[in-house]
Amino acid sequence: MQLVRQNEKSAVKWHRKGALVLAALLAAAVASGCAATPERGGGGGESAAGGGPVESATGRQGEAAPQAGPGRAPETYAQKVAKKQAVRALAAKRWGLAKTPLAAPEPPVVKPRVTTRQGFEVRDDAGLPPVFTTVPTKEKIVFLTMDDGAEKDPELLRMMTELDIPYSAFLSDYVTNDDYGYFKKMQRLGVTLNNHTLNHRYLPGLSAAEQEREICGQQEKILKHYGKRPTLFRPPYGNYNRDTLVVAKSCGITAVPLWASEAFPDRMEWREWDRDLHPGDIVLTHFRGKEDWKGSMPDMIRRVMKTITDKGYAVAKLEDYV
Incomplete structure (x- = not known):
């Protein structure tokens, strides 16, 4: 029983240390990604190396910030007229x-x-x-x-x-x-x-x-x-x-x-x-x-x-x- 309790205590300590290390790594990765990614009105979600999205604490990949895709073509005069005519x-x-x-x-x-x-x-x-x-x-x-x-x-x-x-x-x-x-x-x-x-x-x-x-x-x-x-x-x-x-x-x-x-x-x-x-x-x-x-x-x-x-x-x- 003593051995079991010691093992349980060791496991708890290991998990605590692991959690702290993981949290530190995540914080460092996020900070590095923010520093390396150009500002887009709220920061990006990619790593500093641009190798992919950062893993979240839940193990799921975090979503990258919306990218500025091709601008929407301005509505033409003909399109405006068609709407008005309807x-x-x-x-x-x-x-x-x-x-x-x-x-x-x-x-x-x-x-x-x-x-x-x-x-x-x-x-x-x-x-x-x-x-x-x-x-x-x-x-x-x-x-x-x-x-x-x-x-x-x-x-x-x-x-x-x-x-x-x-x-x-x-x-x-x-x-x-x-x-x-x-x-x-x-x-x-x-x-x-x-x-x-x-x-x-x-x-x-x-x-x-x-x-x-x-x-x-x-x-x-x-x-x-x-x-x-x-x-x-x-x-x-x-x-x-x-x-x-x-x-x-x-x-x-x-x-x-x-x-x-x-x-x-x-x-x-x-x-x-x-x-x-x-x-x-x-x-x-x-x-x-x-x-x-x-x-x-x-x-x-x-x-x-x-x-x-x-x-x-x-x-x-x-x-x-x-």
Whole structure:
């Protein structure tokens, strides 16, 4: 019995020593591996010699730290478009569109050079902002723009966001000043807010000073409420003279987009003789509702998008091209 107890004591001592030695070896191996492995945000799991993963105390191989494999290829524009179109198709059904709106091509790296449309010129000796109805492009795209700001339909904001249809707003203060917040929401959704004068007056009938108040005064209103002066301006009714363009340029306007066609809930009206869309055409509509139209703003969107999509066009963002 004495011999057995002595043997048991010897075995216990041996196991204790063995455990201590093993622990020391493991600690040394881990420390050596950490010192020899380049930092990867938390240390590696290989030995100093790079000969394999370190054995853990349980006898299982420890997992090596995640290695920086080949970087994931960035998502292409086509892949992004495909994802957006799948979401857009569902939204089109929800909103009662006849077809899913087509996807616009990737915006140009360099914006096209826009010039004044022939027949729209005034005497220009000061590099006045160009006046145009179509943006020069070969792509089958058009640009949707909305004027004034009288109707503040929350359904429009939801609809355009869910359908991912870009548009530009040209605001007049006399109809927006009862709810600046509505257009602030619009701005947060990515819509650019542009200048359509303070009071929507017929500008050629005003003096240069009066025009300055209308145009530059609206620049300051938009700056105050939305944080940025516009660079695009649309004169009310599409009417202007040389004073209009001189004044507009003086307070930061660089371009004057008019329109090639106009959308209503029940019809389209056309400037051109062929009554058709053309690459780069600007489409006008208004912030109006059933009090003024035979339908709501969502009704108007359904109508104009049917025309645009049926003719094989997509809607692009005007400010990406001008």
